[in-house]
Every structure is written in structure tokens, then in C-alpha cells.
Amino acid sequence: MLPYNxxxxxxxxxxxxxxxxxRQIFKTPEDSRRPKxxxxxxxxxxxxxxxxxxxRNYTIADVVARFKLMQGFNVLHPMGYDAFGQPAENAAxxxxxxxxxxxxxxxxxxxxxxxxxxxxxxxxxxxATCHKDYYRWNQWIFLKMFEKGLAYKKSSSxxxxxxxxxxxxxxxxxQGQCWRCKNDVVQKDLEQWYLKITHYAGALLEDLKKLDNWxxxxxxxQENWIGKSYGVEIYFKWQKTGEILRVFTTxxxxxxxxxxxxxxxxxxxxxxxxxxxxxxxxxxxFVAKVGQMSKSMRVSGDDRKEGVFTGxxxxxxxxxxxxxxxxxxxxxxxYGTGAIMAVPTHDQRDFLFAKEHCLPMRIVIQDxxxxxxxVEEMTEAYEGEGRQVRSGAFDGLPNxxxxxxxxxxxxxxxxxxxxxxxxxxxxxxxxQRYWGTPIPMIYCPACGVVPVPEKDLxxxxxxxxxxxxxxxSPLSQSDSFVRVACPACGKDARRETDTMATFFDSSWxxxxxxxxxxxxxAFHPGQAAYWMPxxxxxxxxxxxxxxxxxxxxxxxxxxxxxxxxxxxxxxRLLTQGMVLKDGEVMSKxxxxxxxxxxxxxxxxADTLRLFILFxxxxxxxxxxxxxxxxxxxxxxxxxxxxxxxxxxxxxxxYAYENLTGDAKDLERERNFVVKKxxxxxxxxxxxxxxxxxxxxxxxxxxxxxxxxxxLRQAVFNQAVRTVVLLLSPLTPHMCExxxxxxxxxxxxxxxxxxxxYKENALEKDVVLMVVQINGKLRSKLEVPVNIPENExxxxxxxxxxxxxxxxxxxxxxxxxxxxxxxxxxx
RNA sequence: GGGCAAGUGGUGGAAUGGCAUACACGCAGGACUUAAAAUCCUGUGACCGCAAGGUCGUGUGGGUUCGACUCCCACCUUGCCCACCA
Numbered sequence: 001m002l003p004y005n006x007x008x009x010x011x012x013x014x015x016x017x018x019x020x021x022x023r024q025i026f027k028t029p030e031d032s033r034r035p036k037x038x039x040x041x042x043x044x045x046x047x048x049x050x051x052x053x054x055x056r057n058y059t060i061a062d063v064v065a066r067f068k069l070m071q072g073f074n075v076l077h078p079m080g081y082d083a084f085g086q087p088a089e090n091a092a093x094x095x096x097x098x099x100x101x102x103x104x105x106x107x108x109x110x111x112x113x114x115x116x117x118x119x120x121x122x123x124x125x126x127x128a129t130c131h132k133d134y135y136r137w138n139q140w141i142f143l144k145m146f147e148k149g150l151a152y153k154k155s156s157s158x159x160x161x162x163x164x165x166x167x168x169x170x171x172x173x174x175q176g177q178c179w180r181c182k183n184d185v186v187q188k189d190l191e192q193w194y195l196k197i198t199h200y201a202g203a204l205l206e207d208l209k210k211l212d213n214w215x216x217x218x219x220x221x222q223e224n225w226i227g228k229s230y231g232v233e234i235y236f237k238w239q240k241t242g243e244i245l246r247v248f249t250t251x252x253x254x255x256x257x258x259x260x261x262x263x264x265x266x267x268x269x270x271x272x273x274x275x276x277x278x279x280x281x282x283x284x285x286f287v288a289k290v291g292q293m294s295k296s297m298r299v300s301g302d303d304r305k306e307g308v309f310t311g312x313x314x315x316x317x318x319x320x321x322x323x324x325x326x327x328x329x330x331x332x333x334x335y336g337t338g339a340i341m342a343v344p345t346h347d348q349r350d351f352l353f354a355k356e357h358c359l360p361m362r363i364v365i366q367d368x369x370x371x372x373x374x375v376e377e378m379t380e381a382y383e384g385e386g387r388q389v390r391s392g393a394f395d396g397l398p399n400x401x402x403x404x405x406x407x408x409x410x411x412x413x414x415x416x417x418x419x420x421x422x423x424x425x426x427x428x429x430x431x432q433r434y435w436g437t438p439i440p441m442i443y444c445p446a447c448g449v450v451p452v453p454e455k456d457l458x459x460x461x462x463x464x465x466x467x468x469x470x471x472x473s474p475l476s477q478s479d480s481f482v483r484v485a486c487p488a489c490g491k492d493a494r495r496e497t498d499t500m501a502t503f504f505d506s507s508w509x510x511x512x513x514x515x516x517x518x519x520x521x522a523f524h525p526g527q528a529a530y531w532m533p534x535x536x537x538x539x540x541x542x543x544x545x546x547x548x549x550x551x552x553x554x555x556x557x558x559x560x561x562x563x564x565x566x567x568x569x570x571x572r573l574l575t576q577g578m579v580l581k582d583g584e585v586m587s588k589x590x591x592x593x594x595x596x597x598x599x600x601x602x603x604x605a606d607t608l609r610l611f612i613l614f615x616x617x618x619x620x621x622x623x624x625x626x627x628x629x630x631x632x633x634x635x636x637x638x639x640x641x642x643x644x645x646x647x648x649x650x651x652x653x654y655a656y657e658n659l660t661g662d663a664k665d666l667e668r669e670r671n672f673v674v675k676k677x678x679x680x681x682x683x684x685x686x687x688x689x690x691x692x693x694x695x696x697x698x699x700x701x702x703x704x705x706x707x708x709x710x711l712r713q714a715v716f717n718q719a720v721r722t723v724v725l726l727l728s729p730l731t732p733h734m735c736e737x738x739x740x741x742x743x744x745x746x747x748x749x750x751x752x753x754x755x756x757y758k759e760n761a762l763e764k765d766v767v768l769m770v771v772q773i774n775g776k777l778r779s780k781l782e783v784p785v786n787i788p789e790n791e792x793x794x795x796x797x798x799x800x801x802x803x804x805x806x807x808x809x810x811x812x813x814x815x816x817x818x819x820x821x822x823x824x825x826x
Numbered sequence: 827g828g829g830c831a832a833g834u835g836g837u838g839g840a841a842u843g844g845c846a847u848a849c850a851c852g853c854a855g856g857a858c859u860u861a862a863a864a865u866c867c868u869g870u871g872a873c874c875g876c877a878a879g880g881u882c883g884u885g886u887g888g889g890u891u892c893g894a895c896u897c898c899c900a901c902c903u904u905g906c907c908c909a910c911c912a
Binding site for chain 2: 215216217220221223224225227229231247248249250251262298305328329330331332334335336337339340341342343347348349350352421422423541544545614615616617619620621622623625627628629630631632635688689691692693695696699768770772774775776777780801812813814815817820821823824825
């Protein structure tokens with residue numbers, strides 16, 4: 001007999017990984033009449049070895065894919081690499097090599113790691129975003145966006161890392177510092193390429209309602225991110241010139257309490273407003289000071305708000321009152337109109353600022369709990385509901401009603417206009433780095449900005465580039481790249497040297513898997529119509545906003561082009577939890593990582609897969625435990641040994657009804673477990689409870705002996721076969737080997753249909769009834785399933801324990817829950 | 827400040843209105859062994875009791891119900907995400 005030990009495991013896993021490749025078991029047919037199932041996991045950045053987070057993510061997805069395959073679906077389960085990005089370039093600088101070389105070496109290593117885990121990918125669809133056959137379609141999509149006015153160039157204040165010499169996305173700035181080099185990030189005015197994601201803000205928000213199979217918190221995060229605010233744009237007038245200053249507020253009900261106005265330091269009105277006045281020096285000094293601050297420093301937690309008076313006044317359109325105009329750091333140019341009306345009594349930020357600078361306050365919403373409260377008594381702004389006071393004709397209205405009426409009145413009187421503002425900003429995609437998709441644009445002194453014609457795609461990354469980490473983007477230093485003839489006039493022109501943010505690449509890769517070799521188009525619309533949307537998407541919560549929002553944006557854009565026919569790319573989303581060790585997230589910097597390779601070397605991929613699925617529900621955090629993984633291995637050993645020792649050919653047919661005793665119990669348990677495991681895998685992927693069910697069945701099998709009886713052996717065999725089939729999506733290598741050992745002829749256990757169960761084989765003859773008195777457990781009785789109620793009552797009341805507890809008491813109620821429980825109320 | 831999630835044995839976790847702690851880890855005892863490992867068996871929420879059995883017990887306090895880990899209200903704690911968004 002072969003033991004389930006390190007050597008044997010290695011032999012089996014290698015053997016089946018080889019056979020799966022050789023027989024192309026997981027190659028997805030081009031077309032099929034079967035229902036489709038697109039199972040996708042977030043593709044990795046190829047940094048080298050896979051880590052436990054990858055293992056967990058991809059194991060979960062693999063079980064789903066294999067389960068659906070056995071259920072008869074035509075499954076698409078691809079894998080690729082999100083291969084552009086800064087780490088490759090930094091590695092190139094450090095090791096004096098080329099980013100491509102480093103990246104492809106990492107990909108090779110990663111692919112090897114993934115194969116060792118036994119994942120059921122269709123490897124013929126593998127893709128890497130850094131390959132020109134992929135990124136040319138990035139360029140094509142970009143050109144389409146440019147054509148539709150959705151890709152545009154604008155000058156704006158951006159995050160800039162002086163050390164990495166590139167712009168950064170907001171999410172790459174951690175507490176004012178560059179995520180990679182930890183140097184302070186500064187704001188810089190630059191002309192950059194943007195994608196007009198805000199064009200789809202409404203649809204992106206509205207269609208969140210369709211995503212009822214997404215985790216609610218991801219939906220909530222996207223909602224917050226898109227941030228739709230209803231309010232009023234109010235027209236204040238400069239007292240001096242009569243010019244209009246637009247101010248946005250969501251609280252028009254507080255307009256009568258506005259006691260000053262604040263402009264963002266970057267507001268274009270600031271400079272002309274103070275020019276030549278006695279306030280110019282102080283105001284411009286303040287503007288300069290704020291300009292020096294990094295964005296995250298400026299919004300950092302504390303309540304201190306700084307600002308200066310401009311010496312100017314603006315007129316409140318509702319009461320003609322001139323109120324002072326300030327410039328302060330707590331007002332941001334990027335949101336609203338970059339100017340606010342300040343109502344210190346009903347906005348905490350304004351309250352703090354007003355206290356600090358001794359500005360006037362006026363209560364206009366009465367706190368129903370403290371109606372007499374005066375401005376002097378206020379210790380914080382009152383932001384709750386109440387009735388309008390000191391609000392002219394609107395006095396006495398509940399403020400929610402006041403909001404509506406004041407807004408309508410202002411619009412009618414031309415004092416403002418009802419407006420919607422979004423938090424969502426357009427997406428800055430320019431990066432001043434080499435290792436990304438070149439933005440396919442040309443600057444001609446005569447013709448201006450000219451797109452590269454489609455026929456000239458791809459704009460390839462030049463090879464003749466040195467990586468020194470100095471002097472800006474390597475692309476701008478490549479003469480052969482930069483110098484180009486203008487496609488319009490043919491004269492000397494210059495290429496755009498910025499590359500695209502890598503989130504562009506990952507915003508549509510799920511479509512490229514559908515026809516990965518197509519060299520005529522980004523993807524085949526007909527095949528996309530079959531495969532889209534992705535039925536199950538699995539990945540980390542860290543992508544809840546960025547990648548998942550960008551992908552939704554791209555899908556909507558591609559639908560508008562008529563290339564896809566779905567509004568949303570991902571029907572179901574599962575965000576798997578983190579892998580922890582000693583209560584902390586595994587990370588290299590903390591030094592608490594566990595290398596999947598080392599675990600595979602000792603226990604094999606099957607044990608690792610089983611443990612990671614068993615230790616916690618997929619959405620929850622998973623605490624790594626070196627002892628517990630031993631338990632997973634022991635369980636697989638038991639299954640392995642059981643087949644080898646006790647499985648004997650026996651083909652006798654039988655029916656559940658005709659079985660007796662423990663054989664009948666085993667067959668019933670088998671049917672029950674099939675039902676439960678199928679449900680657990682279908683509804684919410686409860687792998688942990690599915691596994692515990694198989695363990696229960698296995699415990700029963702271990703206690704059962706065929707005693708040389710062919711019928712009993714047949715029942716036993718059926719139970720063992722069921723265990724192997726139910727486990728096969730989870731621990732595929734061992735199950736393939738056992739399936740073969742048991743004499744089955746299929747070329748792979750993954751081609752065997754998922755086991756079914758019979759309802760009648762779940763029925764019991766007797767049930768255990770729990771007997772409670774006043775809700776407290778007092779006794780248990782075994783009774784026939786269909787016992788009449790009066791007979792049950794007699795049996796219960798004659799029970800010794802029950803009689804003792806009922807002594808001297810009156811039975812008021814007798815509640816029966818069929819086949820479960822009796823509760824006697826006394 | 828806002829949003830979301832979660833609080834159950836020594837540990838990971840199970841139970842979504844009906845036996846709280848399934849399944850597993852750990853621990854203890856036993857069998858096998860010269861011994862150990864492996865394997866197998868038994869036990870394992872707390873307290874009282876020789877036992878039968880009883881009392882308490884799912885973050886805290888209330889409520890609904892014949893019956894609450896589960897539903898409702900309030901609070902506490904932890905985790906994650908967002909945040910001068912006007």
C-alpha cells in the first residue's frame with residue numbers, strides 16, 4: 001500500500017498536472033450548446049513568487065470553476081498578468097536590466113507556481129498586458145475615447161513625486177508621501193491626459209442597483225466615491241463690482257444664516273480681488289503657504305482651520321446683506337465651485353473657523369430639544385433637523401421642507417439654480433514612466449494634437465533605452481521614439497512620451513480572454529456576447545473602488561460603441577478575506593509570511609488548498625495555523641488509506657428502501673451530504689461547512705464494515721466514490737488518482753458529472769424529538785416519523801423525566817414542531 | 827465625523843426563530859510499542875454532584891415570543907473603508 005506521504009504526494013500532483021496539460025482537459029471549447037459560466041479572478045501583478053493571498057484567491061476560484069464544470073457548464077477560467085508598472089522599472093534600474101526581461105522572468109516563475117497549485121486554467125488564453133499584442137488595443141480604446149471626446153488633455157494641480165519623477169494617483173499617496181519611496185509628494189500644475197469617467201457618473205451610480213450579488217459594502221463604497229449631492233448653486237454678488245460668485249451648498253435651508261463667504265486659495269477670483277489692496281500681501285502669502293502643502297497634509301485630521309480676510313464683501317442674494325469674504329485652507333478648489341457660503345451655526349467646520357476668527361453667527365434652524373439656545377451658548381454647530389427661524393417668509397417651516405421651498409424660490413427669482421454635484425473626478429492616466437502603454441498621440445507644431453492613425457498601431461515601446469532613474473521618463477530620452485512625422489501634414493513632430501496608468505490595462509482584460517489571439521480587434525463582439533458578463537469574479541477588497549469602478553466605466557463605454565451588450569461586467573463578486581499570521585496581515589515588511597512553495601513541498605497543493613478553504617469562510621480573514629494544516633493532511637490521508645484498504649469491486653445494485661440498519665444509515669447520510677455540499681457550494685461558497693459535511697460522511701464510512709457482504713460493499717463503495725467526487729474540485733490531484741485507482745475510465749475526474757441525491761433517500765423511519773418545558777430542554781424521545789399527535793402527547797407525558805418536572809403543575813399549552821420538538825408550557 | 831462588517835469554548839469556526847458550541851485544531855487519559863513517532867479509542871463550555879441530574883452560559887442592558895446566538899431598541903468593544911465633499 002502506498003502511503004500518503006511527501007514523495008507520493010509530489011508524484012501524484014506532478015503526474016496529474018502533466019496529464020491535464022497534455023490532454024488539454026481545461027481548454028475551453030470555442031463554442032458550445034452548454035450554458036456558459038465565466039469564472040474570473042483578479043489577475044496578479046507578476047512580482048515573482050505567488051503569496052498566500054494569491055493562493056487563497058485562486059483556490060476559491062478554482063473550486064468554483066471545477067464545480068461548475070462538473071455541473072455541466074461550459075466554463076471559461078483564464079489567467080494572465082497585469083504586467084506593466086513601476087516595480088519592473090525600479091528593478092531594472094537596480095539590476096541594470098530591462099523591465100521586460102525582469103517582468104517575463106517573474107511571469108515564468110509565477111506560472112510555475114500557479115501550475116503547482118493545480119489550477120484549472122485554460123492556459124491557451126494566457127495574456128500579459130505588457131505584450132504589444134495586448135497594449136495595442138489599449139491604444140485603440142484610447143483613440144476611440146479620444147474620438148468620442150472622453151479622453152482629453154488638461155492642465156491641473158496633480159500629485160507629483162519628485163523622487164520618482166512621475167505623477168501619482170491619489171491612492172498612491174499615503175499620508176503625504178509616495179507609497180514607494182516614502183518621499184513627500186508635492187502639488188504641481190501639469191498638462192495631463194484624463195479620461196472622462198464623470199460622463200458616466202449617473203449610470204455608474206444608477207446601475208449599482210443591479211449589482212445585488214456584490215457585497216453590499218463594495219456597493220456602498222462606490223456610492224460614496226461617486227458621491228452625488230443635490231443642492232443649490234447660489235449667486236452671490238461682489239459688493240464692489242457686481243460680478244457673480246457662484247457658491248454650491250447642499251443646505252439652502254441655512255442661507256439666511258450665512259455670515260461670511262470662503263474661497264479656496266486656488267480660486268481664480270482671489271488674485272484680482274485683492275490686487276492693489278492693503279490685503280494683497282497677507283492673502284497672497286497665505287495662498288503661497290497653502291500651495292506648498294501637500295494635499296494630504298492639508299486635509300490631515302486636526303480641526304485647525306487657517307484663513308485670511310480679503311477685505312472684500314459679497315452680497316447675500318436672499319437678504320441683500322454684505323458679508324465678509326475670506327480665503328481658507330479648508331475649502332477645496334476641486335469640489336463644487338471652490339467657494340462656499342459659511343453658516344457657522346449649522347456646519348461644524350464653519351463653526352470652528354468662525355470661533356477661531358471671531359466671525360458672526362446666526363441661528364436659523366431651531367434645535368427642537370433646546371429651542372431657547374443662543375449663539376453664545378453653542379459649543380458646536382447644530383446640524384440636525386428643526387424649524388426655520390430668522391428666515392424671512394420661510395419661518396416656521398420644518399427645515400427639510402425649507403430646503404425644497406427655498407431652492408425653488410431662489411431658482412424662480414434668479415438668485416441661484418438647483419444643481420447636482422459629483423465627488424467623482426475625471427481619471428488622470430498620464431504617467432511619466434517607461435513601463436506602460438505609450439499614449440498614442442503626436443504633437444505637431446502646425447497641426448496641434450494629432451492622434452496616431454489606427455493603422456500605425458501599436459506604438460511600440462522602444463528598446464534602445466537606458467534605465468538610470470535620472471533625468472525623467474526614459475521615453476522622452478529616446479530620440480528614435482520621440483521624433484516622428486506628423487500623420488496629418490508629414491512634417492517633423494513629437495510623440496507623447498507619457499504612458500498610461502496600469503489601471504487602464506486591467507479595465508478590459510476580461511474581454512481580451514474571450515478571444516486572446518485576435519489580431520484584428522480588441523475582442524470578438526460575437527463571442528463576447530456569449531461569454532459576458534463574467535458570472536463570478538473573485539478578488540481582494542482593495543480593488544473595491546478603483547479597478548472595479550474603472551472596469552464598469554469601460555464596459556459602459558464599450559457598450560456605447562456597440563461592442564458589448566451588457567451594462568455591467570461582473571454579475572457576482574466575491575471579495576476574499578486577508579490571510580493573517582499572529583493576528584496581522586502577512587507581509588514581507590512584517591516578516592510573518594508563509595511561503596506557499598514550502599507548504600506544498602511538505603504537504604502538497606491539495607492539503608494547502610483544503611486547509612485554506614476549511615479554516616474560514618471565504619470572505620472572512622483567515623488566521624494561518626501550522627498545526628491546523630496538519631489536520632487537513634490527516635483527513636486526506638484517511639480518505640487515501642480508506643480507498644486503498646477497503647474499496648473492493650462490487651457492482652450489486654440496490655435501492656434505499658430495501659436497505660437496513662447501518663447500511664441504510666450510511667446511504668441516507670451519503671444523500672444528505674451530497675445535498676448539503678451542493679447547496680453550500682451553490683449559495684455563497686461555504687467551503688468550510690461543505691468540507692465538514694464530507695468529514696462527517698468520512699467518519700461514518702470509517703465506522704462501517706462491509707463484512708464481506710457484496711450488498712454492503714456496494715453501499716460502502718458508493719459512499720467512498722461520493723467522497724472522492726465531492727472533494728475533487730477542492731483537492732483535485734488526490735481525487736484524480738483515487739478515481740483512477742477505483743478502476744474508473746474517465747480521462748479526468750473533472751469530466752464526471754457532479755453527484756445527485758434522491759429525496760426519498762433522505763427520509764428517516766424514526767426521529768429524535770426534543771422535549772422542552774417552558775423552553776428548557778428536559779428530555780429526548782425517539783419516535784416514528786409520522787406519529788399521530790395524540791400518541792406523541794401520550795408518549796411525552798408518560799416520560800419519566802417529564803413527569804418529574806410536571807409534578808404539581810398545570811399544562812397550559814402543548815406546542816409541537818413536527819419531527820423536531822415539543823414544548824410544554826406550564 | 828460618516829459608512830460597512832463583526833463580537834459564540836483554550837483556538838479556527840458551526841447553528842438565521844426550535845437540542846448552542848457541528849467539523850477541525852489543541853489539550854488530557856487510554857490502547858498498540860522496549861521506547862518514540864504514526865495510528866486508533868475515550869473525554870473536553872463553566873459551576874454543583876459519586877451518580878442520576880441540576881444551575882448558569884453566545885459583548886452589555888432592555889423588549890418581542892411558548893421558545894432568541896438568530897428578530898426589535900439602546901449601549902459598549904474591535905476591525906476595515908472613506909473623509910475639511912460645502
